[in-house]
Amino acid sequence: MPGEEVLAGGGVNHVVRVGDTVRRPAGPWTPAVHGLLRHLAGRGFTGAPRSHGIDGQGREVLDFVPGETADYPLPAWVRTDEVLVAVARLLREYHDATVGLSREGDWYFPPVEPYEVICHADVAPYNCVFREGRPVAFIDFDTAHPGPRVWDVAYAAYRFVPLHDPSDGDGIPVAEQARRLRLFADAYELGEAARQALAKTAIKRLEHLVGFMRERAAAGDAAFTDHVARGDDRFYEMNVEHLRRHESALITC
Missing domain, CATH: 3.90.1200.10 (Aminoglycoside phosphotransferase (APH), C-terminal lobe)
Incomplete structure (x- = not known):
């Protein structure tokens, strides 16, 4: 889709970046996970993305967390x-x-x-x-x-x-x-x-x-x-x- 950048990694889900957000497939577990992320934000924990609900395509919307990840072989x-x-x-x-x-x-x-x-x-x-x-x-x-x-x-x-x-x-x-x-x-x-x-x-x-x-x-x-x-x-x-x-x-x- 225009304006979507496919993010590398994952291995299971198709994940894209749209501006300052990440869009990922939602599942039956998504409401519980979003409740967890809201709880973390409310407790002042900054080491997790915030959730922003579900988009028009049924994908969950999360903060894009800038930085880099690593994979094996570990650097x-x-x-x-x-x-x-x-x-x-x-x-x-x-x-x-x-x-x-x-x-x-x-x-x-x-x-x-x-x-x-x-x-x-x-x-x-x-x-x-x-x-x-x-x-x-x-x-x-x-x-x-x-x-x-x-x-x-x-x-x-x-x-x-x-x-x-x-x-x-x-x-x-x-x-x-x-x-x-x-x-x-x-x-x-x-x-x-x-x-x-x-x-x-x-x-x-x-x-x-x-x-x-x-x-x-x-x-x-x-x-x-x-x-x-x-x-x-x-x-x-x-x-x-x-x-x-x-x-x-x-x-x-």
Whole structure:
């Protein structure tokens, strides 16, 4: 459409920029997500786009958040300790801003017990906006849903540490993973019980992701069919096995 700029990334949704806004496909979860974004704005949290309803084509309308995102292989500036700490603190600020928000609504994924916060559920370099090399906002809240803090922290750590098998392109030695995971947990100020559960929770998150991806591919979803054909599910399974092998080394207490 005239005046629309297709934005790169995403991998699942067709996303365009129109002026200072972003237009994305809406779904049954969109009212709950927009309620979350309005709540965040009301709490003074600036690390998320504001919602502006639905346009004439049935797409959700959000702020365009200026800056840059990153993807794999991660550039060196994303892999610094300073960025790792800043992401953990931004995630903590986000979670704290959601405390007390109703869990009611049609979320993309069902709530996970115990409900403590509204998890973003896909905190990753490609969903984090950076300016001058520092994280300033999270984007793409489609998969947000109620759950425990560690459900989000473990997945964000998987993405940013990263907790990958050292043999892949982004892998780092296990000892360095343990050091960076501890740094992330410290910056978030994560409690002891949740620290003990980080690696185990990351495994559960990846197993859930693989199952969901294959389910959607089997249902004929083109985006997830492409993911499976590319071998993304097998990549995550490789990292599940890595986390299982080294779970004790990755406990941060």
